[in-house]
Amino acid sequence: MATEAKGEEAGLVFHPMDQFIIKPLFGDGAITWYTPTNAALWMGFAVIAVIVLMLLGSSKRSIIPSRSQSVAELAYGFIYKMVEDICGKEGVKYFPYIMTLFMFIVCANFLGLIPTAFTPTSHFAVTVVLAMAVFLTVTILGFVKNGAGFLSLFWVSSAPLALRPILAIIELISYFVRPVSHSIRLAGNVMAGHAVIKVFAGFAVITLVSPVSVVAITAMYGLEVLVSFIQAYVFTILTCVYLKDALHPHH
Amino acid sequence: MEGELAHIGAGLAAIGSGAAAIGVGNVAGNYLAGALRNPSAAASQTATLFIGIAFAEALGIFAFLVALLLMFAV
Numbered sequence: 571m572a573t574e575a576k577g578e579e580a581g582l583v584f585h586p587m588d589q590f591i592i593k594p595l596f597g598d599g600a601i602t603w604y605t606p607t608n609a610a611l612w613m614g615f616a617v618i619a620v621i622v623l624m625l626l627g628s629s630k631r632s633i634i635p636s637r638s639q640s641v642a643e644l645a646y647g648f649i650y651k652m653v654e655d656i657c658g659k660e661g662v663k664y665f666p667y668i669m670t671l672f673m674f675i676v677c678a679n680f681l682g683l684i685p686t687a688f689t690p691t692s693h694f695a696v697t698v699v700l701a702m703a704v705f706l707t708v709t710i711l712g713f714v715k716n717g718a719g720f721l722s723l724f725w726v727s728s729a730p731l732a733l734r735p736i737l738a739i740i741e742l743i744s745y746f747v748r749p750v751s752h753s754i755r756l757a758g759n760v761m762a763g764h765a766v767i768k769v770f771a772g773f774a775v776i777t778l779v780s781p782v783s784v785v786a787i788t789a790m791y792g793l794e795v796l797v798s799f800i801q802a803y804v805f806t807i808l809t810c811v812y813l814k815d816a817l818h819p820h821h
Numbered sequence: 822m823e824g825e826l827a828h829i830g831a832g833l834a835a836i837g838s839g840a841a842a843i844g845v846g847n848v849a850g851n852y853l854a855g856a857l858r859n860p861s862a863a864a865s866q867t868a869t870l871f872i873g874i875a876f877a878e879a880l881g882i883f884a885f886l887v888a889l890l891l892m893f894a895v
Binding site for chain 2: 652747751756762800805
């Protein structure tokens with residue numbers, strides 16, 4: 571789809587969606603599940619960034635923190651407080667998973683903002699795996715912790731009896747839509763932002779509007795830095811909310 | 822012809838983004854109104870704000886998904 575819209579007809583030098591094409595790192599062969607691609611490369615960079623940041627941040631443990639230590643402690647405290655506030659004391663056990671999710675997404679988003687970089691979180695394939703992992707974890711955890719009592723999540727006991735079956739169906743649908751909206755929110759926001767930047771970059775070659783376009787790219791880039799963080803935060807906070815539902819299913 | 826209709830449909834689906842914008846603006850505006858009345862309670866409610874925004878945004882994202890499907894999958 572991206573290649574056929576190229577050229578005179580589209581009016582752009584490059585197609586704004588070209589940046590999301592997955593390419594193999596070596597050669598031009600077909601992409602199979604084991605092919606090292608640019609998506610895998612940038613996910614690897616994100617993992618390395620997390621490891622370096624957290625190792626550097628926690629290596630010294632000085633009273634007066636260095637810059638990397640402040641960042642690591644800030645991230646740790648921020649997520650820890652979020653998990654504690656939303657899930658309560660029992661949720662703290664699952665803090666490592668939520669911290670991992672947040673750090674991976676935030677690093678992948680920020681690394682993707684480097685010009686010519688590839689953003690793995692702009693692909694549904696990546697975010698759907700993250701969201702399905704959360705969904706399965708939370709569902710299994712709910713049944714393990716509460717047994718059949720987990721189903722009371724769908725039985726709204728505060729509603730009038732006649733309404734409860736209808737509400738149960740609605741709750742059931744909304745429960746299964748969770749991984750869909752959870753994953754598409756992240757990928758959609760990141761992808762849309764990057765595509766908008768590329769559209770403005772396409773206008774930059776026209777001399778008349780190029781100053782406006784460059785200013786617009788700068789402004790959009792600033793917004794994207796914000797969106798990168800907010801979307802990672804939203805993904806994490808929704809994970810906490812789902813976890814809370816699994817731990818305390820009673821309305 | 823069918824492809825062109827799909828493009829028109831994608832454009833129509835984009836109206837849903839505007840509806841989501843109204844929803845998100847409503848959530849954020851009401852939060853701000855409440856926060857200015859009682860600033861001391863505002864900090865404890867930012868998580869609720871983001872959850873509300875995320876839920877309001879989800880339906881706009883479904884519209885975006887429909888647009889994407891019409892553009893690239895149909």
